[in-house]
Amino acid sequence: MSAVLSLESVSVLYRKGRTMVPAVRDVTLEIGRGETLGLVGESGSGKSSLATAITGLLPSGGRVDGTVRFEGSDLTGLAASDRRRLRGTAIATIAQDPFTSLNPVVRIGRQLVEFQHWQTDRSRAERWRRAAEMLAQVGLSDPEARMRQYPHQLSGGIRQRVAIAAALLVNPRLLIADEPTTALDATTEDQIIGLIRNARQAIDGAVVFITHDMSVVRRLCDRVAVLYAGQVVETGPVGTVLGDPRHPYTKALLACDPAGIETPTRLLPTIPGTVPAPGNLPPGCVFAPRCTAALPVCSQRSPRPSAAGPGHSAACHLMGTA
Amino acid sequence: MTDASLAVPRSRRPSLGQSGAILRRLASSPAGAISLGFILLLFAVAIFAPLVAPFDPIAIAPRDRMQPPSAVHWLGTDQLGRDVLSRLIFGTRTALQVALAGTGGAFLVGMCLGMVSGLGPKWIDSLLVLLNDSLKALPLILFALALVSIYGPSMVTLGVIITLSMAPGYFRVVRNQVLVLRNADYVVAAQAMGASWLRQSMTHLLPNLIGPILVLIAMDIPAVIGIESGLSFLGQGVQPPNASWGTMLSEGYAYLRQAPHIALTAGAPIVLATIAFTFFGEALRDALDPRGAGDRR
Amino acid sequence: MTEATPLLEINDLVVRYPAGTVFDRLTGGPRDITILPGTSLRIAPGETLGLIGESGSGKTTLGRAAVGLAPISGGTIRIGKDVTSLSGGQTWARMRRSVGLMFQDPVAALDPRMRLGQSVTEPLAITGQLGRDRTARAIELLAQVGLSADFANRFPHEVSGGQARRVTVARALALDPPLVIADEPTAGLDLSVQGELLNLLNDLQQRLRVSFLMITHNLAVARHVTDRIAIMYLGRIVETGPTAAIFARPAHPYTRALLRTRDRADGTSADIAGEVPSLRARPAGCEFHTRCPLATDHCRTTAPSHSLAGADHLVTCHRAAEVQAAATGPAPATEANNSTTTRILKTEI
Numbered sequence: 001m002s003a004v005l006s007l008e009s010v011s012v013l014y015r016k017g018r019t020m021v022p023a024v025r026d027v028t029l030e031i032g033r034g035e036t037l038g039l040v041g042e043s044g045s046g047k048s049s050l051a052t053a054i055t056g057l058l059p060s061g062g063r064v065d066g067t068v069r070f071e072g073s074d075l076t077g078l079a080a081s082d083r084r085r086l087r088g089t090a091i092a093t094i095a096q097d098p099f100t101s102l103n104p105v106v107r108i109g110r111q112l113v114e115f116q117h118w119q120t121d122r123s124r125a126e127r128w129r130r131a132a133e134m135l136a137q138v139g140l141s142d143p144e145a146r147m148r149q150y151p152h153q154l155s156g157g158i159r160q161r162v163a164i165a166a167a168l169l170v171n172p173r174l175l176i177a178d179e180p181t182t183a184l185d186a187t188t189e190d191q192i193i194g195l196i197r198n199a200r201q202a203i204d205g206a207v208v209f210i211t212h213d214m215s216v217v218r219r220l221c222d223r224v225a226v227l228y229a230g231q232v233v234e235t236g237p238v239g240t241v242l243g244d245p246r247h248p249y250t251k252a253l254l255a256c257d258p259a260g261i262e263t264p265t266r267l268l269p270t271i272p273g274t275v276p277a278p279g280n281l282p283p284g285c286v287f288a289p290r291c292t293a294a295l296p297v298c299s300q301r302s303p304r305p306s307a308a309g310p311g312h313s314a315a316c317h318l319m320g321t322a
Numbered sequence: 323m324t325d326a327s328l329a330v331p332r333s334r335r336p337s338l339g340q341s342g343a344i345l346r347r348l349a350s351s352p353a354g355a356i357s358l359g360f361i362l363l364l365f366a367v368a369i370f371a372p373l374v375a376p377f378d379p380i381a382i383a384p385r386d387r388m389q390p391p392s393a394v395h396w397l398g399t400d401q402l403g404r405d406v407l408s409r410l411i412f413g414t415r416t417a418l419q420v421a422l423a424g425t426g427g428a429f430l431v432g433m434c435l436g437m438v439s440g441l442g443p444k445w446i447d448s449l450l451v452l453l454n455d456s457l458k459a460l461p462l463i464l465f466a467l468a469l470v471s472i473y474g475p476s477m478v479t480l481g482v483i484i485t486l487s488m489a490p491g492y493f494r495v496v497r498n499q500v501l502v503l504r505n506a507d508y509v510v511a512a513q514a515m516g517a518s519w520l521r522q523s524m525t526h527l528l529p530n531l532i533g534p535i536l537v538l539i540a541m542d543i544p545a546v547i548g549i550e551s552g553l554s555f556l557g558q559g560v561q562p563p564n565a566s567w568g569t570m571l572s573e574g575y576a577y578l579r580q581a582p583h584i585a586l587t588a589g590a591p592i593v594l595a596t597i598a599f600t601f602f603g604e605a606l607r608d609a610l611d612p613r614g615a616g617d618r619r
Numbered sequence: 620m621t622e623a624t625p626l627l628e629i630n631d632l633v634v635r636y637p638a639g640t641v642f643d644r645l646t647g648g649p650r651d652i653t654i655l656p657g658t659s660l661r662i663a664p665g666e667t668l669g670l671i672g673e674s675g676s677g678k679t680t681l682g683r684a685a686v687g688l689a690p691i692s693g694g695t696i697r698i699g700k701d702v703t704s705l706s707g708g709q710t711w712a713r714m715r716r717s718v719g720l721m722f723q724d725p726v727a728a729l730d731p732r733m734r735l736g737q738s739v740t741e742p743l744a745i746t747g748q749l750g751r752d753r754t755a756r757a758i759e760l761l762a763q764v765g766l767s768a769d770f771a772n773r774f775p776h777e778v779s780g781g782q783a784r785r786v787t788v789a790r791a792l793a794l795d796p797p798l799v800i801a802d803e804p805t806a807g808l809d810l811s812v813q814g815e816l817l818n819l820l821n822d823l824q825q826r827l828r829v830s831f832l833m834i835t836h837n838l839a840v841a842r843h844v845t846d847r848i849a850i851m852y853l854g855r856i857v858e859t860g861p862t863a864a865i866f867a868r869p870a871h872p873y874t875r876a877l878l879r880t881r882d883r884a885d886g887t888s889a890d891i892a893g894e895v896p897s898l899r900a901r902p903a904g905c906e907f908h909t910r911c912p913l914a915t916d917h918c919r920t921t922a923p924s925h926s927l928a929g930a931d932h933l934v935t936c937h938r939a940a941e942v943q944a945a946a947t948g949p950a951p952a953t954e955a956n957n958s959t960t961t962r963i964l965k966t967e968i
Contacts, residue, residue, distance in 0.1 A: 042809035155894055156674070185673035185836060186880040187891055212809065256810040258817075259839035264863065266821045268843060271811035274779075507727040508738075511790075514686050515742045516715040525741075529732045 003069070004174055004206040005031045005054065010066035012049040012058070012230075014278075020063065021279040023049040025230045027066075031174075031223075036200055036207040038217035038238065041227035042253075044275045047210050050227070051178050054208070055093060056083045070174065088118035090205075092172035094196075096179040098163035102151040108162055109147025115166045134165040137202075138195055157188035164195055173205030180209075181216060193220050214257055218242055223311070226250045229276050229286040232305070236312030246314040248291045285317065293318055347609040354605030360598040368415040377405035379412040380563040388581040398583050400573060406587055409565040414591065416566040420477070420550040421543045424484030429539060431485060432492025437527070439493070440500025441519060450493070458490040466549070470558040480559055484546050495538060499531040533610040540603035544596035551592055567592050625661035626699065626830050627685065627798055632658045633693030634677075634684050634854075652898045654680045655854045657694065664797065667824065667831040669845035669862065671838060671877070675895055677854035678834045679723070682800045685832070686718050687711040698798065716746060719791025719829075721801040725783035729775040735761070735786050736771030742793040760789040764819060781812040785819070792823065800832045805840055817844050838877055842866055847931075850874045853898065853906045860932030870928035870939040872911050905937065913938050 012024040024046040031037045041047040053064045056075060068075040070091070075083070095101045103111060112131035116122060122130065128147075135143035138161040151159060160180060167175055177196060181189040197220060200207045209221055217224050217238060224242070225235040226249065234247040245251045254260060255269045273290035276282055282289050288298040297317050305313040348354045367374055376396075383403035391398045397406040439450040466483045473479045503509055509526050517525075547567070553559030554568025555575075562569060567588050574585030634655040654677045662668045672678040683689045685696060687703070696703055698717050703710040719742075722728035729738045736757035743749045743756060750756065758768040764785040775783055784804065791799050804820065805813045821844060824831060835841055841848050842862060849859040850871065858871040869875040876891040891910040896902055905923050908914040918937055928934045928943055936942065 042811065157894060186838070186877055187673065188894075190880045191892075253810060256814050257839070258814075258837075258843050261843065264843050266818075266844065268814035268817050270814035270818065507722045507724060508730040510683075510688060511720060511722060511728050512741065512745070514683075514688055514715055514718070514720040515745050515794075516712045517741075517745045521745065525733075526730050530730070 002033055002071075003030045004033050004035075004071060005029075005208070006069045007050075007054075008067045008069070010050070010053055010064065010068060012046065012053045013063045013065065014049075014059075015061040016279060019279070023230055023278050024053065024227075027227075027232050029225055029232065029235065031206045031208060033204070033206060034200070035223060036197075036209055036221045038221035038224040039208060039210045039227060040212065040214060040217055040224055040253075042212055042275065044229070044278075045227040046230035046278075047212075047227050048178060049230075051093070051176050051208065051210055054174075054176060055087060055091060057087075085118060089170055090172055091174045091176065092167035092170050094160075094163050094167050094175070094177040094180045096182055098159045099151055101163065102159065102166075104151050106150075107147065108149055108151065108154075112147065112162075112166055112169060115169050118170065131165070131169060134169050135162065137168075138162075138165045139191070140165075156184055157191065160184060160188075160192050161195065164192070164199060168199055168202065172203055175199060175203060175205070175207045176210070177207065178210045179212070182211070182213070189216075196220060214242065214254060215259055226253070229281060230278060231286055231315065233287065233316070234312075234314040235305075236309065236314075240309055240312045244309075246308045246312070246319060247287075247316050248293050248318070249287045250314070252290075252292075285315075344609050348605050351605050351608070353601045354609065357598040357601040357605065360594065361602055364414055364418060364595060364598075367411055368418045371411050371415045375405075375408035375411045377408040379404060379408040379565045382563075388577060388584075390581070391583060397587050398581065400570070400584050401577050401581070406570070406584060409570055410567070410587060410591065412565040413567045413570055413588070416560055416564065417547050417550060417591075417595065420480055420484065421546045423481045424546045424549075425488060425539050425542050427481060427485035428488030428542075429492050429535065431489040432494075433496050433535070435489075436493045436496025437500055437523060439497045440504065441523065447497075451497075454490045454493050457486065462487050462549075463552075466553060467556075467558060470553070475553075475558050475561055477560070480550060480553065483553070484549055487549070488542055488546065491542070492535065492538065495534060496531060499534065500527060503527050503530055534607075537603050537607040537610065540599055540606055543599045547592060547595055625697075626664045626666075627660070627662040627832070628697040629658065629660040629681070629685060629694065630696075631694040632660075632681070632684060632691065632696065634680055634689045635692050636690065653854070653901075654689075654898065655684065656901075658851075658854060658856060659694075660849060660856065660859075662798065662830050662832055665824075665828050665830055666847065667833055667845045669841035669848040670832060670834045670851060671836065671841055671848055672834075672851035673836055673895065675898070676851045678851050679802055680854075681851070682720075682802050682832060682834050685800060686715050686720055716794055717796050717798060719794065719796045719799040721787050721791050721799065721804055723803040723806055725780065725787045726775050728787055729783060731775055733774075734771065735773050735775065735778070738775075739771075739786055739790045739793065742790060746794065748794075760793055761786070763792065763823070764789040780807055781809075781816065784808065784816055788816075788819065788823070792827065792829070795827065796829065798830045798832065800834070802834045803836070804833065805835070805837060813840070820844065850877070853896070853901065855906065855935065857907065857936065858928075858932075858934045860929060860934075864929050864932050868929065868943050870932065870934035870943045871907075871936045872913050872938070872942055873907050875942055905935075907936075913941070 007027055007029045010024065010027045011022055013020040013022050027050060029037070039047045039050060052058050054068055058064060064076060070086070078086070109128065109131060112134070113124065113127045116127045116130065119127070132143040132147060135146055140146050140158065140161055146154070146158070146162070154162065163180070180196070181192050184192060193216065196207065196209070209217070211217060221238050223236065224238050225232050226241070226247065227233070228249045234241060234245065234250045241250060242254065245254055252269070252271045256271065258268060261268070271290055276286060276289070282299065284299040284301055285291070285303050288294045291298065295317060301317070303315045303317045305315045306319045307313050308319060348358060381404065383399070386395070386399045386403035388401055389395055389399045395405050395407065397410065400406055400409070435450055439447045465487070469483055470479055503526065509522055512522050512526055550559055550566065551568030551571060554566045555572040557572065560566035560569055570588035571585055571592070574581070574588050578585055632655050633653065635651040635653050637651050658681060660681065670678045670681065680689050684691055698714045701710055701714045703714065729735070736754060739760045740749065740753050740757045754771060757771045761768065761770050766782065766785055766789070770778065770782070770786070778786070801820070805816060808816060817840065820831065823829065833841070833845060845862045847860060848862050848865055849856045850873065851857070852873050858865065858869065858874045865874060866878065869878055873891070891912065893910050896906070896909055902909050904920045905911070905914070905918040908918040911918065915937070923935050923937045925933050925935055926939060928939055
């Protein structure tokens with residue numbers, strides 16, 4: 001399995017005042033062809049920053065350290081124009097709220113045609129036809145009518161379908177979806193997850209799915225990386241990580257999900273404390289201050305990822321002792 | 323800021339009072355600090371005009387006509403031998419009087435009608451918007467000249483003209499803000515707590531819409547000074563022998579070849595005051611945004 | 620359920636908003652949109668009712684209409700002893716004091732120019748119960764929701780979403796109301812914070828004996844923290860009953876679909892297809908038939924009425940019996956006293 005995307009010691013830093021504050025620290029990940037990787041984390045975990053580091057759409061004042069390789073070639077050294085071409089031909093993104101990524105005053109059809117602007121071999125009529133096909137493929141019943149509409153005339157679920165169609169139009173080899181179902185209702189979420197699953201089969205590449213929702217990961221992803229305070233604390237196949245979590249944070253996060261608690265209870269589990277601010281990380285393990293199993297060593301030394309099974313690793317001092 | 327009864331012990335007070343913080347933020351930008359300084363200077367000059375002015379601004383001295391700047395008359399004298407500096411100082415007083423009265427009147431009228439329009443029944447709103455738009459559609463200069471020709475040129479007429487021409491702007495802003503704010507969650511929340519309309523307006527609407535209005539006033543003051551100067555230049559505003567930047571400009575214009583210093587010294591404060599108030603307005607807008615506090619990148 | 624007088628009783632509530640342009644009206648288009656077409660709901664003292672629905676189902680409107688913040692054009696609302704049938708009027712001012720309202724977006728529900736101490740004591744100021752020391756009251760109220768005294772001095776933009784949420788809880792409880800209406804109290808919160816907030820609400824409910832109307836789309840949350848739930852679709856309550864009973868044996872296909880979306884781990888396709896129909900063109904017959912996998916011709920023409928699916932468990936579906944029979948969950952204990960259901964049916968409807 002060749003890696004579509006590989007991250008080596010990637011850090012994302014933002015300028016705050018005079019110092020650079022790390023939003024993501026030392027992340028090493030690999031995503032193989034045909035794979036769907038779930039990036040899971042709560043707000044402030046750095047999961048969206050990591051996505052912008054991959055696409056190179058970092059806000060001004062941000063900096064990426066480490067190497068991001070797409071199909072073997074280093075993205076960090078790429079010129080802006082090459083990066084743009086890559087975004088138009090090989091890497092596509094789906095945003096949480098597609099309303100912000102669709103132009104409100106341009107009809108859907110024209111936008112979908114323009115998304116194919118890098119596919120120079122296609123004529124305009126052909127692009128239009130492909131757009132209509134793609135809308136039909138994402139389950140819209142009357143594509144031609146939809147293409148004559150403006151974004152605000154569509155409901156949230158339909159807009160998200162349009163956004164998926166738009167992403168697939170460029171034949172991406174890497175699809176990055178940033179919380180695409182968070183704003184949607186449960187029944188619509190279900191439909192969109194089904195679509196993304198189909199999309200993964202349609203594209204010859206990989207999907208990175210960013211979410212805070214473990215149940216979505218369970219339903220969609222092959223592998224999962226759990227982020228906490230900008231670090232990957234645990235990564236592995238979805239079945240093992242969710243079935244046998246090794247990092248205390250993953251365990252706590254899974255325990256917190258009310259959907260996973262079998263008997264109804266009025267006292268829900270929580271994780272005491274708060275996520276540390278990126279500029280004020282605790283010494284040693286970032287999770288130590290909130291960890292119920294913390295040892296003295298945890299607040300002194302930062303743990304290195306260690307293997308917990310095939311393809312499964314966690315960064316925790318307790319790994320050796322357990 | 324809005325309620326004094328919420329006094330918190332000084333030891334726990336983390337920041338200055340809100341108005342103090344706004345002032346500090348205002349003074350922290352160079353443009354804000356310089357324009358604020360210049361505006362304070364203008365006000366000081368206007369208030370203490372009789373004390374500051376070296377000569378009587380309307381005393382005629384035919385023998386000293388059109389003298390260039392000298393040790394006695396720092397900015398020279400005009401065609402009637404009056405001291406230009408003294409006239410300029412009293413002109414500042416006129417300009418600020420007109421500006422404050424005009425924008426103040428426009429603000430009061432626009433604010434009240436805007437609140438009524440935004441909160442009242444739909445038919446009142448439609449009526450006021452229609453009136454407002456009609457007023458706004460009148461060409462300002464023709465409107466002003468018509469009023470002057472009916473009521474004669476005077477400070478009162480000038481004030482009425484400025485109020486009527488500026489009020490529609492305030493009305494629009496206040497009405498639109500009220501329409502947005504009255505559906506804001508925190509206003510609906512107050513309503514759900516049983517707050518009366520008056521209470522909602524005073525505690526939530528007013529404090530939240532006053533910021534943009536203050537900025538608008540600061541930005542409008544130069545326009546008002548311009549109107550006053552313009553009408554005075556045309557002989558329809560402040561009447562001789564009273565000093566105004568506009569009348570001075572107009573008189574100086576007639577003698578531009580013989581004594582250019584008269585027109586130039588009258589034009590300079592108009593330009594400087596316009597720039598200062600505009601920069602002040604922009605600095606105020608930045609300072610009033612509570613979210614812009616520390617991290618402006 | 621039947622023995623105690625309900626604290627909140629909403630009967631056949633109709634809410635319409637004016638809609639369409641002048642042009643639409645001239646060409647014979649609808650003059651208004653009916654959000655609530657005659658909705659009934661009741662909450663017993665000390666009970667938590669979960670009002671479940673997807674976006675656009677009218678659940679927020681129902682919550683707001685209960686305190687007179689929506690244009691009511693029919694039906695009655697009773698809170699405690701006060702009854703009203705129309706929006707406006709003196710009764711509302713009194714009724715609103717019995718209800719604490721929590722908005723979906725806690726930061727937007729706090730005046731950006733007010734310190735939190737002022738915001739949290741605002742209900743007291745409005746009703747003239749402030750007393751002399753506002754700060755002390757503010758600190759007391761904030762302490763009730765686990766926030767330290769220095770929060771009284773902060774502005775809404777200086778606190779996290781979870782903390783702002785706690786402030787709105789404190790404000791909703793400031794007048795000791797018997798009822799709190801909480802609109803999506805966990806929206807936008809991280810899982811770990813969500814648990815803390817729900818535990819806080821539960822704790823407050825037990826200490827203060829307050830009833831909750833919890834409006835949410837999150838069934839996983841509702842299962843743990845509600846006593847009863849009501850499922851809403853297009854402004855109608857299609858199923859209502861004890862939480863445990865509905866989770867064990869849902870009787871409406873819509874409820875069943877909602878329950879299944881969360882459980883499904885594999886790639887089986889969604890139960891219900893398509894989009895929620897427009898409120899401007901409500902479907903004939905059963906309004907769910909356009910998306911229902913069980914719809915028959917009968918469903919397409921005739922609207923179902925309430926029927927009993929268990930003790931205190933009502934459903935509006937022609938094929939409820941089949942849906943329940945197919946449910947795999949064990950019958951809840953309340954099913955045993957089925958003989959008494961006719962009596963309940965009479966008093967419930």
